[in-house]
């Protein structure tokens with residue numbers, strides 16, 4: 001297939017195709033909706049290229065298989081959805097501690113608990129703040145199109161190897177299930193040799209990869225080194241996307257699927273003469289803190305839109321200037337904000353255009369319990 | 380003078396942290412002897428458990444990888460599937476293998492992963508201070524079974540070798556004891572055989588070693604050996620439970 005031919009691909013298949021283009025021939029995973037196309041694709045394609053597909057007994061096992069493959073220097077990955085990703089947190093913490101690369105895809109569904117299989121962004125905190133025990137970060141990419149599902153998977157392998165750190169593609173059920181035309185990429189170059197890999201102690205002293213550091217001060221020093229690495233990542237790997245920010249008076253901030261919806265709303269608002277822009281973090285760790293702070297020197301109104309009850313909202317609030325106002329619109333549990341719902345929230349900033357009957361969602365007023373909810377629950 | 384006994388080359392001269400009379404040291408030595416014998420130290424990765432042997436990377440001359448508690452068989456699977464040319468073994472205690480890591484060991488065995496598993500069964504959680512393990516004998520007092528293991532509340536001790544031998548994926552499953560020279564020699568042969576199976580691509584090989592933990596049994600090293608012989612062996616019989624014919 002020539003590089004500029006567009007092909008119609010389902011989001012989950014794009015993840016798998018991107019992984020193979022990145023040189024990943026080893027996949028370990030356990031079935032869970034809405035990402036089953038990924039293991040199915042891998043089980044079909046990897047044997048054809050001399051790779052290995054293992055259907056693990058659980059997500060616990062799957063992430064530890066990735067850990068093992070990574071430790072011997074082989075690019076490998078796993079994919080799952082929210083409940084399975086929760087099981088992987090133990091392995092991810094070990095991999096972060098041992099400084100092992102490896103790619104994990106989370107096609108997020110809604111929770112908590114078994115929740116449901118509809119799209120959600122409820123795993124944002126878990127993905128960007130660490131997720132397992134200890135002080136660590138994953139590198140987290142948030143695609144918002146099928147092309148980005150493909151590209152971000154490739155990028156995740158590159159960054160993961162570069163920084164010896166696990167990387168996550170934080171997708172969702174909408175992105176996983178939708179079809180869009182994409183352009184295939186060139187095969188990624190072979191990663192440079194991994195001088196730390198456990199590839200056999202022939203002709204060299206034995207190597208160990210471990211996170212247990214018991215000597216006085218050793219673990220603190222190791223943690224400080226990890227933090228230095230995260231600062232490097234924050235310095236060099238921030239990625240974001242902007243739409244009509246230049247003259248915006250109001251900036252909508254959203255990632256992933258929510259950003260697509262917000263973009264439609266912003267486009268409509270512009271048609272109606274409202275000066276609105278969209279800020280979309282592409283890396284949610286490292287978070288585009290500086291750029292957001294920069295925008296907020298001029299723009300004082302922000303509206304965060306998410307498919308949860310306000311998670312990235314905290315990062316926006318933390319990073320905008322002190323005099324900026326941040327409001328929120330979100331829907332959890334499989335609810336997906338419509339462009340119209342977002343537009344209504346945008347119109348509120350333009351009193352002339354506001355509809356009198358726009359109701360604020362329960363969770364829009366941060367920190368205050370809705371009297372409606374209180375009544376329902378009784379005492 | 381002729382040298383008749385020496386440290387295997389696959390183990391270094393670090394002083395081991397194991398307690399006096401602990402059989403982990405013997406188990407290490409047997410693995411190192413097998414690596415020496417087959418000349419595979421330079422292409423072997425050992426997967427360490429969480430347990431008293433977590434520090435085994437301090438002693439072996441082959442590459443060693445740390446795994447989360449109970450996950451060594453999954454980690455070893457990841458290694459072997461991506462580098463089938465390498466030799467992979469996991470080394471695990473009874474808490475690691477028979478409790479928290481039960482799913483991982485059963486499925487690695489059932490898939491017939493071409494790896495070798497060394498299982499050190501000392502009937503307690505050594506590292507965490509002697510709590511009850513899935514292999515703790517009925518009536519045995521531990522820090523979490525202070526009145527003795529009670530079958531009504533704690534169930535029965537698990538016989539891992541017998542259980543794994545029922546799985547088609549296993550090529551070699553045996554239980555040995557590290558109590559006296561004759562048995563240690565048998566254990567040595569078993570470890571050699573287990574690695575030989577892997578070298579011949581025969582699939583999953585498993586050596587359970589009945590071991591002592593004098594510290595947490597509250598015994599002297601000799602008393603511990605006596606307990607191993609009088610209490611452990613009758614419940615955990617020695618022998619080969621599975622041996623596939625090499626094809």
Ligand SMILES: Cc1ncc(C[n+]2csc(CCOP(=O)(O)OP(=O)(O)O)c2C)c(N)n1
Pocket residue numbers: 428429430431432448471472473474475476499501503504505506507512
């Ligand atoms: C997830 C998790 N749970 C619990 C522990 C605590 N822990 C460390 S070692 C161990 C048991 C070790 O016992 P065993 O596997 O029998 O090894 P031994 O020390 O007896 O050789 C436990 C429960 C841990 N490290 N990680």
Ligand code: SF4
Pocket residue numbers: 396397398399400401402403431501505506591592593594595
């Ligand atoms: S606590 Fe038990 S198993 Fe651990 S080193 Fe001491 S004797 Fe050996």
Ligand SMILES: [Mg+2]
Pocket residue numbers: 430472473474499500501502503504505512
């Ligand atoms: Mg034990």
